[in-house]
Amino acid sequence: xxxxWDAVALARAQFAFTMSxxxxxxxFTIGLASYLAVLEALWLWxxxxxxxxxxxxxxxxxxxxxxMGVVSGIVMSYQFGTNWSAFSxxxxxxxxxxxxxxxxxxxxxxxxxxxxxxxxxxRVGHKLHFFATLMVAIGTLISAFWILAANSWMQTPxxxxxxxxxxxxxxxxxxxxxxxxxxxxxxxxVLAAYLTTALVVGAVGAFHLLRNQNLAGPxxxxxxxxxxxxxxxxxxxxxxxxxxxxxxxxxxxxxxxxEGHFDSHKDGAPLILFGLPSESAGKVEYAVEIPKLGSLIxxxxxxxxxxxxxxxxxxxxxxVPITFWSFRIMVGMGFLMLGLGLFSLLMRWRGxxxxxxxxxxxxxxxxxxxxxxxxxxxxxxETGRQPFxxxxxxxxxxSASPLAAAAVGSSLLxxxxxxxxxxxxxxxxxxxxxxQPPHPGxxxxxxxLPARAAGITPAAxxxxxxxxxx
Amino acid sequence: xxxxxxxxxxxxxxxxxxxxxxxxxxFDLGLGILFPLFPAKxxxxxxxxxxxxxxxxxxxxxVLGGGGLMAAFPLAYAVLMPALYTxxxxxxxxxxxxxxxFEFRWRTTQRTRNRWDIAFAGGAWLATLAQxxxxxxxxxxxxxEGRHYAGGWWDWLTPFSILTxxxxxxxxxxxxxTWLVLKTEGELRDKAYGLSWSLLFAMxxxxxxxSIATPxxxxxxxQRWFAWPNIILTxxxxxxxxxxxxxxxxxxxxxxxxQPFFLSLALFALSYAGLGISMYPFIVPQSITIWQAASPAxxxxxxxVGVSVLIPLILGYTAWAYWVFRxxxxxxxxxx
Numbered sequence: 046x047x048x049x050w051d052a053v054a055l056a057r058a059q060f061a062f063t064m065s066x067x068x069x070x071x072x073f074t075i076g077l078a079s080y081l082a083v084l085e086a087l088w089l090w091x092x093x094x095x096x097x098x099x100x101x102x103x104x105x106x107x108x109x110x111x112x113m114g115v116v117s118g119i120v121m122s123y124q125f126g127t128n129w130s131a132f133s134x135x136x137x138x139x140x141x142x143x144x145x146x147x148x149x150x151x152x153x154x155x156x157x158x159x160x161x162x163x164x165x166x167x168r169v170g171h172k173l174h175f176f177a178t179l180m181v182a183i184g185t186l187i188s189a190f191w192i193l194a195a196n197s198w199m200q201t202p203x204x205x206x207x208x209x210x211x212x213x214x215x216x217x218x219x220x221x222x223x224x225x226x227x228x229x230x231x232x233x234x235v236l237a238a239y240l241t242t243a244l245v246v247g248a249v250g251a252f253h254l255l256r257n258q259n260l261a262g263p264x265x266x267x268x269x270x271x272x273x274x275x276x277x278x279x280x281x282x283x284x285x286x287x288x289x290x291x292x293x294x295x296x297x298x299x300x301x302x303x304e305g306h307f308d309s310h311k312d313g314a315p316l317i318l319f320g321l322p323s324e325s326a327g328k329v330e331y332a333v334e335i336p337k338l339g340s341l342i343x344x345x346x347x348x349x350x351x352x353x354x355x356x357x358x359x360x361x362x363x364x365v366p367i368t369f370w371s372f373r374i375m376v377g378m379g380f381l382m383l384g385l386g387l388f389s390l391l392m393r394w395r396g397x398x399x400x401x402x403x404x405x406x407x408x409x410x411x412x413x414x415x416x417x418x419x420x421x422x423x424x425x426x427e428t429g430r431q432p433f434x435x436x437x438x439x440x441x442x443x444s445a446s447p448l449a450a451a452a453v454g455s456s457l458l459x460x461x462x463x464x465x466x467x468x469x470x471x472x473x474x475x476x477x478x479x480x481q482p483p484h485p486g487x488x489x490x491x492x493x494l495p496a497r498a499a500g501i502t503p504a505a506x507x508x509x510x511x512x513x514x515x
Numbered sequence: 516x517x518x519x520x521x522x523x524x525x526x527x528x529x530x531x532x533x534x535x536x537x538x539x540x541x542f543d544l545g546l547g548i549l550f551p552l553f554p555a556k557x558x559x560x561x562x563x564x565x566x567x568x569x570x571x572x573x574x575x576x577x578v579l580g581g582g583g584l585m586a587a588f589p590l591a592y593a594v595l596m597p598a599l600y601t602x603x604x605x606x607x608x609x610x611x612x613x614x615x616x617f618e619f620r621w622r623t624t625q626r627t628r629n630r631w632d633i634a635f636a637g638g639a640w641l642a643t644l645a646q647x648x649x650x651x652x653x654x655x656x657x658x659x660e661g662r663h664y665a666g667g668w669w670d671w672l673t674p675f676s677i678l679t680x681x682x683x684x685x686x687x688x689x690x691x692x693t694w695l696v697l698k699t700e701g702e703l704r705d706k707a708y709g710l711s712w713s714l715l716f717a718m719x720x721x722x723x724x725x726s727i728a729t730p731x732x733x734x735x736x737x738q739r740w741f742a743w744p745n746i747i748l749t750x751x752x753x754x755x756x757x758x759x760x761x762x763x764x765x766x767x768x769x770x771x772x773x774q775p776f777f778l779s780l781a782l783f784a785l786s787y788a789g790l791g792i793s794m795y796p797f798i799v800p801q802s803i804t805i806w807q808a809a810s811p812a813x814x815x816x817x818x819x820v821g822v823s824v825l826i827p828l829i830l831g832y833t834a835w836a837y838w839v840f841r842x843x844x845x846x847x848x849x850x851x
Contacts, residue, residue, distance in 0.1 A: 109618045115571055116614035120607045122578050125585060126596025127603050133596070134662055137589025138814040145586040145818050148579045149825040156575045157832045160568025161839055168839050210662070212589070214811040446597040447663050456604045463608050467615055474622035490621070 047454030053445045055453040056128040059460065061427075063120050065420055066464050070114030072419045075189055075235065076242025077107050078182040080269075081162075085178050089171060094485065095261045102262065102483035103246070106475055108163050108490050113471050115156075120460070128453060132434050132444035139205055139213045139221055140195050147191035155184035163490050189235055197227035199435050200426065201295045213435065225295050229288040230426075236281045237422065240382060241415025243273035247385075248412025251405035253482040258399050262483035267408070268398060275386035282379055286342075292429075293343050296436060298357050299429030302365045303372040304339060305329040306353040314339035314351035319373070322365045327355070329369075363431040371424035378418035385411050521816065522809040525587040526798065528822060532583055534787050536576035538690065538780050543570045545691020547613055547639020548684055549710065550632060558703050559632060565698040565844045567617055572833055574614065587815055588808040590662060591798040597664040598657045599649045602671055606645035612638030640684065647683030651676030654793065655732050659802040675728055682721035686783065689714040693776040700843050704772070711767055711775055718779075719760060722786055726753075729793060733801060736793050749792055756785050 047055065081103055088096035122144070125133045133141075161169055161177040169177070204220025205213045215221050250267030253260055293300045300306075305317045307327045316339040320332035340349040354362060385407055392401045430436055434444040543566050553559055566573075585592040596603060616635035623631060652671035659665060692714050695707035730737035740749050759781045766774035794800055798808045809815065 109622060112571075112615055112618045115574065116611040119574070119578055119610060122581050123596065123603055123607060126581070126592045127600055130593035130597050130664070133585055134589050134593035137585045137592060138810040141582065141586025141589055141592075141810065142814050142818045144582045145579070146821055148575065148582045149821055149829070152575045152578055153572065153825075153829045153833070156572035157829065157836055159571055160836050164568050165839055208811060212811070215813055215817065218813075218817055446593075446600075447665075448597060448600065449668065452600055452668050456600070459604060459608060463611060467611055471615060471619065474619060477622070 047450040050450040050454055052448050052450040052453050053442050055450055055457055056445050056448070057441065059128060059453060059457040060124060061424075062457065063117065063124060063460055063464070064423075066468060067114070067117040067121055068419060068423055069416050070110055070117060071185070071188070072238045072241050072416065073245065074107065074111050074114055075185040075238035076240075077103060077110065078178075078185045079239065080242055080246065081107060082175075082178050082182040083269075085175050089175055095265050098483045098485060098487040099262055099266055101487040101489040102478075104163065104489050106478050109471055109475055109478070111155075111159065113468055117464075117468070126446075127456075128446050128448070129434070129444050130446040132439065135211060135439060135444075136199075136213050136435055139198065139215050142215075143191050143195040143198070143222065147188055147195075151184045151188035151191060154187065155181050158184070166489060186235065189238070190231060193231045193234055194222045194224070194227050197230045198222075198224045200224075200230075200430055201226040202435050202438060213438075226288075226291055229284070229291045233281070233284050233288045233422075236277055236284055237415065237419050239273065240277050240281060241419055243270045243277065244382065244385075244408075244411050244413075244415040246270040247274060247408045248410075249479045251408035252479070254399060255402060255405045255409070257482070260482055261485075262487075264399050266483075267405075268393075271386065271389035271393070271398065271408070274382055275390045278379065278382040278386045282383060285376075285379065290343065292426075296429065297352065298354070298361065299363060299368070299426070300343065301352070301354045301357070302363045302368040302429055303425055304343075305332070305365065305369045306339070306351060307365075308355055309351065309353040310340070311350045313337035313341075313348045314343075314353075316342060322369045324362065324365050361432065363429050368425055368429045371421040371428070375418050375421035375425060378414045378421065381411060381414060382418075520806075521812055521819065522805050524819065525583075525809065525815050526805045528819075528826075529580060529583050529587060530787075530791060532576055533580045534784070536573070536580055537787070538783055539573035539576060540570075541687045541783065542566070542690040542694040542776070543573055544613070544639040544643050545687035545689065545694065547636050547691075548643060548688045549691050549695075550636035550639070552710070553703075553706070561699055561703060561844050562695065563617065563620070563635075565694065568840045569833075569836060570614075570617060572836065574610070577610075583818075586818055587810050588798055588805070589810055591803055591808040593662065594657065594659055594664050594799050594803060595653065598666060599652055599671055600668065602645040602649040602652065606642045606649070609638040609640070609642030609645060613642060614638070639687075643684050643687050644680045647680035648672070648676045650683065650790075651679030654679070654729060654790075654800060656801045657799050659799060675732065678721075678728060679725060682718075682725055685714060685717045685721050686786075689718045689779050690776070690783070693779045696772055697776045698844050700845070708767060708770065715760075715763060715767070715779075718782065722756065722782075726789070735801065739793060739795075752785060752789050752792065756782065759785065 081100060084096050084100040084103070087093070088100060125140075158177040158180040161174065162181050165177065166174045198221055201224050202213075203224040204215060204217040206216045208214050246266050247270030250263045250265075250270060253263035254267055257263075289300070304314075305320060305322045306314055307322075307329065313336065315334040315336045317329055317332050317334045320329035320334075322329045337347045340351055341347050343349075343351065354365070388404055388407065389398065392398045392404050398404070432441050433439060434441050546562050546566060550559065550562070553562060581592075584595075612634040616631040616638065620631035620635065648671060651673070655673060655675050657664065657666060658670065689711065692707045692710040696704055696711060699707065730740060739745060759778055763775060763778040763782065766778060796804050796806075798805050
């Protein structure tokens with residue numbers, strides 16, 4: 046069935062597919078865990094019921110998303126071995142410990158406290174429960190720290206040596222972890238996760254405001270989300286620009302590809318807005334470009350020279366059209382987010398934040414924008430790293446497992462079928478939860494079924510009484 | 516004598532992580548395996564609720580086993596994963612269905628809930644069979660050339676690996692049944708007692724069958740167990756199995772709810788120790804030793820620093836989470 050197919054291409058397709066599905070879930074849970082911690086803190090601090098209602102509302106959604114993130118994440122941790130065994134053998138001594146630390150410091154922390162966070166409010170009391178929520182939120186951030194350290198090392202390897210077996214070994218662990226692109230990538234990704242969550246929360250709030258402007262829950266969540274978009278979108282654009290400058294320094298070829306700079310420019314490169322990059326023609330066809338702006342953005346000088354792909358051997362080019370287009374999609378989403386933030390600020394200033402239907406419709410439409418931007422951004426940076434797994438040092442073709450195309454192709458097909466069946470269903474369940482507005486007296490995941498709401502254990506009752514006395 | 520070096524320490528750490536995974540996710544998966552025998556919705560709710568707060572943490576040990584293997588013994592990881600390609604993919608897919616069912620079955624309408632019950636049970640069966648088959652495939656030996664797997668795509672499938680696959684299904688089911696004895700009451704517990712009896716005898720049969728078959732795989736296994744003076748060190752293992760079995764039979768007969776689960780864990784620990792005795796000092800049996808596969812010392816030391824602090828911490832807060840949700844789970848008062 047897969048005769049004549051390239052096993053490495055199939056392995057790449059499998060990684061791209063499973064990774065793209067997976068990243069959507071943590072991008073959401075990193076932000077949502079922090080949002081839940083903020084909601085619970087506001088509830089404990091102010092005692093206002095709307096915050097615990099919102100907390101329980103989003104907790105149910107969190108539980109479903111987190112579960113999908115866990116099971117799709119396990120696939121990733123084994124895929125290094127199944128499909129990329131040569132990479133694992135060679136880079137394992139450096140990458141492996143970073144991922145082991147992710148498991149030890151983050152995954153266990155999240156998983157260990159998740160049960161208490163989801164089901165334990167009435168069993169452990171408010172303060173311990175808040176502690177559990179905080180641990181889950183911190184766990185998601187620690188997880189981002191380690192996995193981005195590992196990814197960044199593959200992009201901008203540092204602090205390593207090669208041993209007699211041809212393996213990468215660490216010469217300096219601090220340089221391995223804090224490699225040149227890591228701080229930029231970490232900030233950019235965590236902000237992206239926060240923005241993604243803010244846009245989802247904002248869209249759900251706006252959706253319910255469009256139906257009823259007087260509901261307390263949707264008003265609070267919409268306002269919080271729009272503050273987040275207003276404040277973080279501009280910061281993210283600055284962070285993205287800095288990340289780009291860092292990439293220019295360490296991975297200039299990636300910048301050439303995403304800018305569509307096939308040719309070198311001695312006195313100022315243009316900024317190509319749109320066009321059709323053609324690798325065979327070696328140029329961007331039908332390019333719409335602004336002269337000198339490329340040099341201004343990348344070098345902060347109109348006449349600065351910029352080298353193009355014509356200075357790079359053809360075999361070292363990343364896939365230009367994908368990198369070029371995914372980058373534009375990401376940037377476009379970023380500016381739309383900025384627009385939403387500014388629009389909401391204007392309406393807030395005019396006192397029409399909860400009335401302006403156009404704003405609400407815009408916010409609903411922007412609900413998936415964070416996911417699109419995250420996916421596009423990851424596609425940009427990962428295809429831009431090609432044709433290497435460890436940038437400049439280990440080629441993708443030399444990283445794959447010694448597998449026949451039939452084996453890789455069949456497993457890819459299995460993952461495609463299972464992922465679409467399972468995760469599409471999960472998304473439907475999430476949308477169904479979101480379609481209901483948060484109610485006064487909203488229940489968490491523990492008592493949401495009428496049949497089970499009747500039974501409250503004595504211990505839980507005692508805690509509830511204590512809570513009411515505060 | 517065995518020289519204690521860092522590679523040995525790491526072999527024990529990985530073995531420990533895999534063992535913790537086996538016993539902790541073992542009873543979760545065991546519940547899934549037994550699910551078809553409990554058709555009543557009320558029973559199924561209780562069964563799910565008995566592990567809902569902890570299953571995710573249990574499964575994390577599998578990620579540590581895989582991630583730790585890649586970090587500490589990258590060559591073994593790079594050889595074993597392609598060799599076990601099909602069972603590994605099957606296990607991952609099984610775990611996906613099993614894992615999402617925990618949340619999905621509460622999110623769907625009553626009419627279609629059954630679909631996720633099937634996913635829960637089917638996923639558990641698939642994942643367990645795949646794990647057991649993978650174990651058998653490792654034991655029977657893996658064809659290695661240079662630093663790569665050099666066998667075929669169906670090498671893992673033999674009568675022996677099918678035997679270990681079925682044996683693990685029985686073993687996990689025993690853990691699941693005795694977990695229900697520990698965590699439930701009334702008719703559900705009584706049914707679990709009945710199952711525990713049959714599964715215990717099936718498990719003893721499986722241990723016997725695998726123990727008899729293993730020495731025939733390679734002469735090294737036979738020498739390890741039966742050659743003088745090794746037999747002085749290996750003989751206590753079957754003796755301990757007999758001892759634990761007697762205690763387990765007694766606790767089942769006396770209906771001491773809290774004991775059968777932990778005695779079943781002891782049975783698993785002894786079987787696991789037996790595996791370790793058979794395999795040592797190889798990490799890929801008969802081809803790659805622990806030292807050949809080991810990461811450079813500075814990778815192993817870097818992680819050891821973290822492990823020595825973090826594993827006790829993890830065990831501590833995991834124990835706390837179990838403590839929070841201790842006691843019997845009652846129908847209608849579940850914490851889900």
